[in-house]
Amino acid sequence: MDVEELARLVDEVPGTEVSIETGVLVARVPAIGDAVRLAAGDVLNHDLILAPDGRPGVELGVRRGHEELPLIITVDDVVFMPAYAADMLEKGAEMTVPSMPNLIAYSEMHRDVRALGRAIDDPHLELEPEILAATLLVHRCFLAGAVRVGLWPVRVAAWWEYTWARVGAGLPVGPFRPDPEWDRLMAAVTEARRHAAAVEETEAGAVP
Structure with a gap:
């Protein structure tokens, strides 16, 4: 199949x-504010499907190294496989991982990561460090899984980085393995924040 x-x-x-x-x-999916970017040579299998709501979608098998990763594009979402927790961490690192889904929808990832980022500022919320560490690790697996199949979830990653910056120090997780793609994603988060701050400053200066 060519492109x-x-x-x-x-x-x-x-x-x-x-x-x-x-x-x-x-393939931009406006409902999630992101796009899948794929080389045709990396698509090993493809099928038109019906999503659970009866609307059409397409399921692709995407080659990444020796793996074939599932990728489903629907009318308003993208479904993919999270990365493995063990691949996120240095060998022998601390790791407590709750059950993780085999597949995650982009909208679910965004909802969960954003919810934790908002909840972390609630003074009445108490989370055990082990649970918080495991949740942040799972969320990082979601994000890494999205990047693996050609997504670029900057807005979601910004929520993860916000939470990690607030509570990550001292949590029983890590250290994380070096990951150039993750570093690029975090750099994109920093640039997006810088741009948003510049726009806000410009708009504030324009108010008479």
Whole structure:
């Protein structure tokens, strides 16, 4: 399958905004504010499906190293497999992981990571350090899984980074393995915040 055939396949899903940019498929899903970016040569399998709500979608098998990762694009969401917790941490690092889903929807990831980021500022909320550490690790697995299949979840990562900056020090988790892709994502979070602050400052200065 070449990139144009892949684009036609994904374009069968209503609501997606499909384009080809420098030979790579870009499938934007406005409902989640993100896009899947895939090289056609990395798509091993493909099927048109019906989502649980009866609307059409497409399921792809994406090659990453020796693995084939599932990726489902629906009308208003993208479903993918979280990364493995053991792959996030240095060998022998502390790790307590609660049960993790085999698949996670982007909207669910955003909801859960944002909810923890908001809850962490609640003075009445008490979370055991072990539970908080495990939850942050699982959320990082969600984000890394999204990046693996061509998503770039900057807004979600910003919530994770906010929570980690507030409570990460001293939690029984880590150290994390070096990960250049994660570093790029965190740099994108920093740049997005800088841009938002600049826009806010400009708008404030324009008020008479």
